[in-house]
Amino acid sequence: MTSSTRGPRGSYSVGIARRRKIVQAAAERFAQEGYHRTALSRIAEDVGITEGGLLHHFRSKKHLLLAVMEHRFATEAEWWAGVPDDADGTEVLRAMVAATERHLAEPGLIELFVLTSAEAADPTSAAHALFADRYRRAIDELAHLFRLAVERGTLREDTDCAAVARECIAVSDGLQLQWVISQGSLDLADAVRLHADRIARTITPDGRGL
Amino acid sequence: MTSSTRGPRGSYSVGIARRRKIVQAAAERFAQEGYHRTALSRIAEDVGITEGGLLHHFRSKKHLLLAVMEHRFATEAEWWAGVPDDADGTEVLRAMVAATERHLAEPGLIELFVLTSAEAADPTSAAHALFADRYRRAIDELAHLFRLAVERGTLREDTDCAAVARECIAVSDGLQLQWVISQGSLDLADAVRLHADRIARTITPDGRGL
Numbered sequence: 001m002t003s004s005t006r007g008p009r010g011s012y013s014v015g016i017a018r019r020r021k022i023v024q025a026a027a028e029r030f031a032q033e034g035y036h037r038t039a040l041s042r043i044a045e046d047v048g049i050t051e052g053g054l055l056h057h058f059r060s061k062k063h064l065l066l067a068v069m070e071h072r073f074a075t076e077a078e079w080w081a082g083v084p085d086d087a088d089g090t091e092v093l094r095a096m097v098a099a100t101e102r103h104l105a106e107p108g109l110i111e112l113f114v115l116t117s118a119e120a121a122d123p124t125s126a127a128h129a130l131f132a133d134r135y136r137r138a139i140d141e142l143a144h145l146f147r148l149a150v151e152r153g154t155l156r157e158d159t160d161c162a163a164v165a166r167e168c169i170a171v172s173d174g175l176q177l178q179w180v181i182s183q184g185s186l187d188l189a190d191a192v193r194l195h196a197d198r199i200a201r202t203i204t205p206d207g208r209g210l
Numbered sequence: 211m212t213s214s215t216r217g218p219r220g221s222y223s224v225g226i227a228r229r230r231k232i233v234q235a236a237a238e239r240f241a242q243e244g245y246h247r248t249a250l251s252r253i254a255e256d257v258g259i260t261e262g263g264l265l266h267h268f269r270s271k272k273h274l275l276l277a278v279m280e281h282r283f284a285t286e287a288e289w290w291a292g293v294p295d296d297a298d299g300t301e302v303l304r305a306m307v308a309a310t311e312r313h314l315a316e317p318g319l320i321e322l323f324v325l326t327s328a329e330a331a332d333p334t335s336a337a338h339a340l341f342a343d344r345y346r347r348a349i350d351e352l353a354h355l356f357r358l359a360v361e362r363g364t365l366r367e368d369t370d371c372a373a374v375a376r377e378c379i380a381v382s383d384g385l386q387l388q389w390v391i392s393q394g395s396l397d398l399a400d401a402v403r404l405h406a407d408r409i410a411r412t413i414t415p416d417g418r419g420l
Contacts, residue, residue: 036332111331118328121321121390122246131391163404166388170401173387174380180331181341191380194373202408 019057019067021047027068031108035065035115062119066126069116072109073134080141088154089203090210092145093196096168097210100192103176107184114180117173139165159203171195229267229277231257237278241318245275245325272329276336279326282319283344290351298364299413300420302355303406306378307420310402313386317394324390327383349375369413381405 025046029038040061044054058064079102083095103110119127142165149155172192179188197209235256239248250271254264268274289312293305313320329337352375359365382402389398407419 034332036334114331115328117387118325118331121324121328121387122244123393124246128391135388135391160404163401166385166396166401167381167405167408170384170388170405171377171380172384174382174384175376177327177331177383178345178376178380181338181345183333186376191373191376194370195377195380198377198408198412201412 015057018047018049022049022054022057022064023067023071026064027071027109030065030068030112031106034108035061035112040064063126065112065116066119066130068109069112069127070130072113073130073137077137077141080138083145085145085148086152087145087149088152089146089149090154090200090208092142092149093168093200094210095145096172096196097189097193100172100189104188110176111180113173114177135169138169142168153205155203156205164199164203168196168199225267228257228259232259232264232267232274233277233281236274237281237319240275240278240322241316244318245271245322250274273336275322275326276340278319279322279337280340282323283340283347287347287351290348293355295355295358296362297355297359298362299356299359300364300410300418302352302359303378303410304420305355306382306406307399307403310382310399314398320386321390323383324387345379348379352378363415365413366415374409374413378406378409 022043026038026043029043029046040054041051043064044051047054054064058067076099079099080095083092087095116127117131119125120131122128139162143161146155146159146161146164150157150159150161175186175188175191178191179186193210201207201209232253236248236253239253239256250264251261253274254261257264264274268277286309289309290305293302297305326337327341329335330341332338349372353371356365356369356371356374360367360369360371385396385398385401389396403420411417411419
């Protein structure tokens, strides 16, 4: 693959386009071969530049990893924005399962998520700011969808929407960690479905599950 | 603090004792000041040896971190072994909340847990083996306690004990991550209690919560 050079070499828009290409190539390589097993030189090759050229855009492999995660979170947020505002409570919970199935289609990205989440434990890291933002948005968005469902009467009025959203995301993250540790032998989608069903049984008006 | 030297210098038992002291000192420092902010020289000072002496026992800060986590998992397993075999289902779930409160008494160790869990995502890492073992044991132990409760009729017969155990641990891990990211502003014990209560309402024979 060669780099596109529609504008003058080194121009701003070319830089942006190249950055995007690098992130995309890195996401693919990391997802397929794993973060640790992918050499920067290989990603540079994929986009038709030298390793030095790549390092001009991303100072280190870790910086590239963060950019990949940022991209993943943005894609995920877009996907969630596609869940209709008039979805009933169980549909929102089913979306949690569907989101997990999407993750499983790119198993390498699950490993990356666990990797960067650790980085984020250090409040001075760049990963920290990224994750703090991601959690705020994800919990807010999910709680918002639950709240709309409460308003339309498809979830019980006494539902603590923020707490349920937080729990859903905790289960998803914790199970992703177990999935990585078990080297993929855990049935992740099924485990998320079990939890979503349990949630449904405690917050739907008729106590029915998924 | 000076090192004890009851045996001949360098003997096996002295080595073991010193190793234990280093791990203890590291656990305290990491918990109080954070992993990243603690210098190895400071831990060496705490046990009355040089940094070179410390590196003789642990090749790097990362190796020391792993030893601290191993120690934490062992302490945790001991604590869980203290939950009586005749505990009813809700008592086992309340133990999940109590375990969280214990973690919160050593907040620095929660940060460490998140840090090492990321390491563990790499199957070739030493952290991987440690975490794989920890998850197997923790899930087995918790599932065993639930199974005993099912046998005595304090949990419903159709309870999938392994799945419930896995979910409890996922919630605990996922919420610990959120707690670290929120820099301690999340009410962790309350969030774990909410989940334990939800579990109780779906697996106790009378559908009652905690």
